[in-house]
Amino acid sequence: MNKTHPQRNGDVATSDSTKSFSEERVNDADYKINELKLVFVGLELAVLDIKSQLPSPTTQQQPPASPICRAPKTSPRWLCAVPLRNTPTPLSPAKTLPQPLTSRSCLPSARRQPRRACWGCTLRHVCIPAVVLLVLAGAVGLALALGLLPQAPVNRFCAASNNQTGFLCDDKVTCILASQVCDRVSNCRNGEDEQEKLCSDLPHSLPGFLVFRCSNPAYWVYADQRCNGMNDCGDCSDELGSLAACPPCGSEWWNCSPVLYEYCSCIPRRLCRDSIQHCLSWSDEYICRP
DSSP, rough: OOOOOOOHHHHHHHHHHHHHHHHHHHHHHHHHHHHHHHHHHHHHHHHHHHHHHHHOOOOOOOOOOOEEEEOOTTTTOOOOEEEEETTTTOOOOEEEOOSSSSSSSSGGGOOOOOOOOEEETTTTTTEHHHHHHHHHHHHHHHHHHHOSOOOOOOOOOEEEEEOOOOETTTTTEEEEEEEGTTSSSSSSSSSSSGOOHHHSTTTTSSOGGEEEOOOSSSSSEEEETTTOOOOSSSSSSTTTSTOOOOOOOOTEESSSSSSSBBSSSEEEEGGSSSSSBTTTTHHHHTTTOO
């Protein structure tokens, strides 16, 4: 006869503890396997990210899409959108991607927000970033300040006292005589009448209206010295002849053939009856009255 022996309480406790221990080991193994899987997935993602940043050796890297600007009907300001690559209709709102608010991209028009960094658009509606516009404006200003760009000539002609030829200062009010230019005295407030570019090579550096050429090409006088009654050229060509085209002597002058070399065809009336001969005919002492 077979006899069965009842299990003892100690055997039941040992079996339960062994089963729970094996289950814990299985759970720990599964947890570690899951951790390894997550590590491998992270490594694969990192490798894919690095590969996406490297240029492809077989295909040429496409340039970044140009931001497109347009003015929606609901806003008077230009709104911008960046077209997708290889998109035949880049202005379509359904085929645009929102871009971050940077100087190289614009917000899509679907968001109805003005693009502050997009300050201008070309004829082809290409957005010009504000930084580019500021750089261009600074470069043009610097070039103008340094005289690199051609500037429009300034009209310096003016009529000074007694309707004589004058030089207009920068304030557009002060008009000095032509003979006061390049006389080593600053007659204009800012000294523009003594600038080096104006006085470096007289008379070639002077404007033409400030210069009168004598009959002898080697000599010249300032334009306001023409027809002033004085023999400034040395041969009276600034007072007589077709080159000067001077009017007759005025009321303050006496017409005669002067004795002194400094006059040409008239003498000042203040010299009349001063007991000194100024005219060959002595008319300054017997006929002329001061």
